[in-house]
Amino acid sequence: MTEVEVPRPGIRGMGIVAAAVTVVLGLAAGALAAESGHSDEPSAGAGGTTLVLEMGDYHFTPSRITLKPGQTYHLVVRNRGTTEHELMIGRGLVTSGGTHSFRTNFFSGVEVLLKAGEAAAEVEDLGELEVEPGGEASLDFTVPADHQGDWEMACLVPGHYELGMHGTVTVR
Numbered sequence: 356m357t358e359v360e361v362p363r364p365g366i367r368g369m370g371i372v373a374a375a376v377t378v379v380l381g382l383a384a385g386a387l388a389a390e391s392g393h394s395d396e397p398s399a400g401a402g403g404t405t406l407v408l409e410m411g412d413y414h415f416t417p418s419r420i421t422l423k424p425g426q427t428y429h430l431v432v433r434n435r436g437t438t439e440h441e442l443m444i445g446r447g448l449v450t451s452g453g454t455h456s457f458r459t460n461f462f463s464g465v466e467v468l469l470k471a472g473e474a475a476a477e478v479e480d481l482g483e484l485e486v487e488p489g490g491e492a493s494l495d496f497t498v499p500a501d502h503q504g505d506w507e508m509a510c511l512v513p514g515h516y517e518l519g520m521h522g523t524v525t526v527r
């Protein structure tokens with residue numbers, strides 16, 4: 356009879372392991388949602404390098420950022436200005452009828468964990484990120500190895516680009 360009972364603890368053991376993993380993932384998701392970006396502490400648990408990008412009327416600070424291919428980042432975007440601003444990173448600015456867009460979107464095919472206020476969501480092909488005055492959002496992503504070179508970051512709210520609201524993102 357002992358031979359029949361031996362495998363049972365093994366099966367139960369696997370069940371416990373699976374349950375433990377589920378609980379850990381649940382806690383991690385809860386922690387991410389609760390964080391909501393009010394802290395200035397670098398290294399937000401996700402293991403990425405924290406960068407802070409501030410939006411003003413009408414500029415980005417810093418106006419140049421450098422990212423390493425393969426590196427994971429926690430990019431905090433804060434709007435310190437008095438009006439809504441947007442962040443888009445891309446290449447090949449296209450202007451049509453006074454509005455701008457990029458031919459190539461930096462985040463195309465890149466998985467991004469987007470957090471804004473209480474909300475957190477996995478986003479692919481993130482385009483323009485709108486941030487209200489006094490607002491803040493954060494992006495967790497890994498820079499693809501094939502993204503080397505210079506990219507442009509820009510606010511695509513009509514008129515803002517012309518007022519100087521753009522900068523450079525270099526991947527190297």
Ligand SMILES: [Cu+2]
Binds near residue numbers: 440441510515520
């Ligand atoms: Cu703007």
